[in-house]
Amino acid sequence: MARGINKVILVGNLGNEPDIKYTQSGMTITNISLATSSKRKDREGNTQERTEWHRVKFFGKLGEIAAEYLHKGSQCYIEGAIRYDKFTGQERYVTEIIADQMHMLGGRGEGSKGSPRKTVLPRQRSDKNAYKTWKEEEVVDDEIPFF
Structure with missing residues (x-):
């Protein structure tokens, strides 16, 4: 049986400052x-613009880089996988993108703080199951911050 593909590519702007959390393991x-x-x-031929808002989550080193360099208004390119979660005991669903690669776009002064920019910041993968390893070994359900 063939495996499916779960791939999301987004280019957009941050709507607020990154929200940084840490698991008990750091x-x-x-x-x-x-x-x-x-x-x-x-x-009628009128141009209509539609804006979609995406929840994006970064783990580990990529999370550290996103927290340091991304700011409200920053433009970035993100690759990852889409994930749908249901809260236990609640009729509430969350759709989020689990990022595995990020490229910062725009100039040095873009964003609210104008922090130094790096051109390309892909997540280094030494293991094909890196996300799976994090999820199973380091992230306990009680440690996961929800929106």
């Missing part, structure tokens, strides 16, 4: 809200 988990916009013409 692993960094950084959450951001990323806006993407698209334009389409309606039946």
